[in-house]
Amino acid sequence: MRLVSQEAWAAYQGRFIALWTDATRAYALYEPGELVAVELQNGAYPALSYLGANWFQRLAKDLNGHTATGFADTRTAVEHFREPDGRAAWPEFALPNIEGVHQVAVGPVHAGIIEPGHFRFSVVGERVLKLEARLGYTHKGTLGLMRGKSARQAARYAARVSGDATVAHSIAFARAAEAALAMQVPARAVYLRALMAEMERLANHCRDIGEIAEDAGFAFLNARFALMREYLCAAAQTA
Template structure:
């Protein structure tokens, strides 16, 4: 029976393992094996972690990353595509649809049987078709408009919103089909801020590529940087200084706090309660100022790099952060009570924008979107990574799946992150002193990284890191000279944006800003 075979058992049957892929195996299969994988996905509850195209010396291929949710086992399957085609996973994993459309736009890979073959990232304005393929071709802007899905019925009308919005936010188009004020369908069109990240990183030394990845989505710069660094370190079998591991987690929790404070306030503001936004913006600002004082940058951008962190935390940083957690607890608890007891807020958030558990599981959505709908996975625990296996924290889970639940998940995560900051500050390794009395940063020398790359002939690595939005997957292939041959970052928003379309269905148009902010998906991180 399909359901009785573990993930690793199937992978071993599908094909041969690829060399130098860490920390999880990558198996190369053929079309028959890929179809067998599709059959198993239809019978198992394995999550699709990512799907992306690749161009190597031996031609085009497609990779799929999977996780067995109960055990936490992770593995990759690769299919060479000499004819540029592969069987689509979309029938059994709808989260694959936009990923397959992106692989077509960038590499010219055709997903056979895909349920939605329209372009996704490519709006016809690049001047090239399939820019990452072996032989890109020139293109001209399209003459026909993007074919939005049709809705038919008595009294239906359409409301276009964006891509340019009233606020200072990134561009995205939302096409509402409504019956009066009730939304019958929402369709998104994204890709307006495509930056060519996957092409820009190709051929770059790892430190230059790290700077590009750090700018993929500014509100998750730490999490994306950690994911890239861990992927590179896995590819090259590097062990970084223990202090760097703990400092990375400290930065990640500060980033989580700042974003959750901002989101809770913004959701309340969209429900016409600006007081909460004003108060929580002050808490967010306190976290950003502390980050600046500790690491020299409000967003801690470029502080996490392959090999460790730079700089080390300021000498006064640990005490400042412990004082900060005390102050944040004192000021946050009354605001939570105000939210919980404000009837006008509850009227807007409770039972609004519901996403059911089944849909969240089908799309493999994580973060506050998944946990508010009963899917309690967190990359810090499953598959897990240091130093979180030495820290005590809980992953809050609710089942209501509405805006209110997504607010409460953030509230509980703030409480957990405050505890994690305290634990990390008190337990992280001390500052090592060199023989000359100089304190070196917790960072491997670049010569050491290059020596590892040369000695091992390069390698491939993958990382799964928990950002404030959910799981970030980053996959890299590093050449023997220490440059990046291929990098694929997958932001959590890829699996959350489609669920926003489901969340607003049956709600009124005026509740869309509230639903949208309760998700807070990133445009930039999604559009690559």
């Protein structure tokens, strides 16, 4: 990890992956695994100009109260309906200043198994001028619940971040904990993790392909893929 000045942080060049904050620092991860950190000053750090940093900086503000100075996007990421002082809020969607524009609202509840999310289309006739997505409706504060837990207890929370990626999140948490503790992982565990991750991937692909067929009106194919997915899930449960 490289601890840099605020000027060097803002000017750092690399292929951005992720950003997060803790009580004292902001961290940015760049390929190929280079971690850069900067000290927070009064709960703030310089904003990064990478487009991919937008969502992470909004999350850091919502979850930890840390502000990216010079960051123009003041929209929330997950705390959409609550002001910083706890009062209820209903943020408005900005409407393009063009004659004849109207808004079409979709969600947050969708048909089928789509994750909840509110999508606001600004349109003129059939032309979409702007789309704004408001996500985070299933935010559960899992990371906050994991703090202070033992690695074994925290692993149960990691497995419940997303139901269709239980294996992936569990492996990611296990590898992070093992790296932090400098643990040697038995070869058998590595092989079993790869096997279970592949079964989870196949099960998810079966569902996705089936849903694509369903959207095209091919319900029979969706039913067949649903059956294949059940076979894979049953095999994983047995294993």
